[in-house]
Amino acid sequence: MTEAAGSGIDDDHEWVEGLAWAYGLVSPDPAERAAALDRHARARMEVEAAYDRLHKGRLSRLWPARMRAYRRACGRCFPGALWSGSEYAYGEISTWPRLPLALLFLEWEARYPQEWTEHAKAWGAKQALIRDLAATDHDQYLRAKLVDLVDLAVQRTYRCKDREYVRVARAVDGDELRDRLHRAQRSENPAAQxxxxxxxxLLDRPEIPNTRHVWCTWLSGTLT
Incomplete structure (x- = not known):
């Protein structure tokens, strides 16, 4: 993540409130989720239109206003809602007013990966958020949300950047997480196992890096 020019914490809070509808993206109710997806799709169309206007013609006097309009449009849908007009610096995500949006973005990808891929795919943003969340301080609320995300990630077929969740698992290691991991390991889901x-x-071996080579070596040993 990079720090972007913004107008302060109050604007960040207002931004989060304005995107309350986006929680419908993770709703178990198909109708509610469909409505949220439709709204998100329309917001993405506004981004494309604003981008086209931004590069239409060569009138430099129109550029600042068009850029502001483009940034506002980006901030009304994912992934732009995470960064557009926000003041953020690495390591401060636990106190960042847009933390709820970051968690929502990751939960959406975890629960409904195909819809996330179609409407908001951003692997770099996923990786950056997971790494920052692993490195920050964790209060009870954030720890619980991160345990949920790890639990969701281990129970599905591997997706791009899922390996980053090992960082989170190591950061929030504890009885609750291990209980869930043991349940997943005992489940009938081969991927979860x-x-x-x-x-x-890896939790029992914090000195071992989580690399592709380590995974392949472990997997080979598990299957023999």
């Missing part, structure tokens, strides 16, 4: 087993193995 493998992923949960691997994460538990």
């Amino acid at each position: 493998l992923h949960a087993g691997y994460v538990l193995w």
Whole structure:
């Protein structure tokens, strides 16, 4: 993540309130989720239109206003809602007013990966958020949300940047997380069995890096 020019914490809070509808993106109610997806799709269309206006013609006097309009449009949908007009610096995500949006963005990808991929795919943003969340301070609320995200991630087929969740697991290691990982390991879901087993193995060996080579070596040993 990079620090962007913004107008302060109050604007960040207002931004979050203005995107309250986006929680419908993770709703278990298909109708509510469909409505949120439709609104998000319309917001993405506004971004495309604002981008086209930004590069239409060569009138430099119109550029500042068009750029402001483009940034506002980006901030009304993901992933732009995370950064547009926000003041953020690495390491401060736990106190960042847009933290709820960051968690929502990751939960959306975890619960409804195909919809996230179609409407808001941003692997770099996913990676940056996970890394920052692993490195920050964790109060009870944030710890619980991160345990949920790790639990969701281990129970599915691997997706791009999912390996970053090992950082989070190590950061919030505890009884609750391990209980969930053990349940996943005992489940009938083959992906959950493998992923949960691997994460538990790494939690017991904090000195071992989470690399592709380590994963392949562990996997080979597990299957023999």
